[in-house]
Amino acid sequence: MKDNKITINKPNKAGGMPSVTSTFKQLVQSRRVKSNIKNLLKVNKAGGFDCPGCAWGDSTEGMLHFCENGAKAIAWESTEQTVGPEFFAKYSVQKLKKQSDYWLEYQGRLTHPMRYSKESGHYEEISWQDAFALIGSKLKSLASPNEVEFYTSGRASNEASYLYQLFGRSLGTNNFPDCSNMCHEASGVALSKSVGVGKGTVVLDDFYAADAIFVYGQNPGTNHPRMMNALRKAVKGGCKIITINNLKEVALEKFASPQNPVELLTSKSVDISHLYLCPKLGGDMAFIRGLAKTIFERYPDSIHCDFVYDHTQGFEDYAKAVKQTSWESIVEQSGIDKQSIMQAANVFAHSKRVISTWAMGLTQHKHSVATIREIANLHLLTGQLGKNGAGLCPVRGHSNVQGNRTMGINEKPPQALLNNLSRVLDHAMPQEHGHNVYAALKALHNKQSKVLICLGGNLAAAAPDTEFTQQAIRAAELNVQISTKLNRTHLLVSEDALILPCLGRTEVDQQMAGEQKITVEDTFSMVHASAGNTAPISSLCMSETAIVANMAHSTLGANPIDWLDMASDYDKIRDLIAQTIEGFDGFNEKLNQPGGFHLVNAAAELRWNTASGKANFSDDALPDSLFSMATEALLQDNKATVLTLQTMRSHDQYNTTIYGMDDRYRGVKGNRNVLFMHPKDGEKLGLVDMERICIRSIWEDNVERQVKGFTVQFYDIPRGNVAGYYPELNPLVAFDSVGEDSFTPTSKSIPVIIEKEDTTTISVTQS
Incomplete structure (x- = not known):
């Protein structure tokens, strides 16, 4: 060896x-x-x-x-390469299925509306008029409006998202599965329960006023690199960054800003993390509980008694839960020694202004909601809310995923939104909760839902349990994809399907009233305008807003609004938003402010939109197991060595879009089928660096889920944990393995068995 x-x-x-x-x-x-x-x-x-x-x-x-x-x-x-009728005449759907996701998306921009022909097996050109007529006819023929799923990607604008949710609700359904269901749903659920608002409480300037920033479960150097300049500036201002992340990521160790000439042209860089700790996968809650336990035991003066008394409830039960949690269980479950936990707690306790920020490393576990509530507990305990430089900051993914939710893309819509829509439009809105991604794919799989409409995104690659997901999408009687590029979801067809090409962010959006601007909301609840400046790749590309309006018009006519008139001038959509969504009064006028405007966060102003009118401590015990009890029993019976896998992005990737085969910051070149593993685990399994392996996951349904053709790559990761890229490893995530209260896939805590590829006899089950 x-x-x-x-x-x-x-x-x-x-x-x-x-x-x-x-x-x-x-x-x-x-x-x-x-x-x-x-x-x-x-x-x-x-x-x-x-x-x-x-x-x-x-x-x-x-x-x-x-x-x-x-x-x-x-x-x-913004590429010159195009995908039009000639391309689809050359390639049948069956031929395209054999290509990689990378190849599909790199063929270029979609230029013409296309319809799948079951007879020829090809997509064929269709006019926009006929495409909209087909959608309207199909939706009107459904036995129930709940037989359609309105999926939304995080890149859709506020205007398109608002019309989209109004279309669905005017039709009679709250089925709005959304990409956020698979990433930050746990953040919204947890924060809503704790502080009454499912969004972060800080703005960008708070990062520059903080004394300490605790960074949990994220790799900003790859996933949101502009955050690195904020962390760099904070460090240079004296802030201490405490990083809690399963893998050692180079950007959180040393960063050289490309915008700083000295750091760009020399070997100089800025040390980012004051302390870098690597917990076990799923061990973050135990670590945070350890911070609180240290504060209770060693730094009681940092407990903000007045804040706790004036603004919170549930403190006594929380304090009891912390006291009853043993240090042995904290250290064992977190994988971090007591001294390091106390070192981090010392920074938290002695900092006047603390921000806690996190991403999907915290949100894709079984106990993610409880973990994020534990972070909120720590801030309530010490009064680290409602002041400059302090607060809670989930870092969202796609550019308007937060705005989509604000606009009403929510299967459990706030009653105030439904009431406002009903009142302003004089049209009754559906009250029954609809489908999230989990429920939508279940309904499609069981043929309870008949139509899937996707406003952007690549659901087939984003969702877990690839075989189940692809079967569900393929079961749709009509599959409608509003997209800029070809992707896997377009190819999962059986009966009827449409590809509707839309404008990109960089392109001019020309409507009857002239050039239009759209709006987006960033992770700090700032709303600002966006207007492309390049000519559309094709005269047949339509804006997402116009496509949604035309679908609604073909289905509902001019009920309850004149959809086509709305799409002719987006100011009219924003005026309607101003009448129906809180915080958007004077929407069009506010956009004239430099940088847009900020949506007020009640929790940041110490106003608690909870049933009690106060912020809520939670008193959850640490989980007995990081997996379900049934899975835990299987693990105990299994004689093989079981490791815990997390899926993640590479540096040449954004969400499901793969730009290349390299991962510069992790030292990977020309290969995505790698599994990062501690060398001691490799030794225990009899593996050597770069050896080919098979990876098999364990779940209580006894379905065999496995992938082949991967290689081991030794890496600085806690023993017992392994990591690799998605969507390649999505086949290993059991569909029913979801977070408690969030239904988010547990893509950061997958029990797996690793075997040498040439010794396994298990058949390949991924599609």
């Missing part, structure tokens, strides 16, 4: 010149270099367009407001 030391070739810092080199490489690949350089000069600026990548807030500092991955997203969207 080879020496099992870690040989991975990671860079010693993130950012710097390699980020610039990568950016220009993407511009060249787009074949629109000059146009995309102009795009980069306008992205995330007043009068320009909002980056189609992440939801991080816009800074007013500096001349350039984009990051490496933002440039990739823009170049990916």
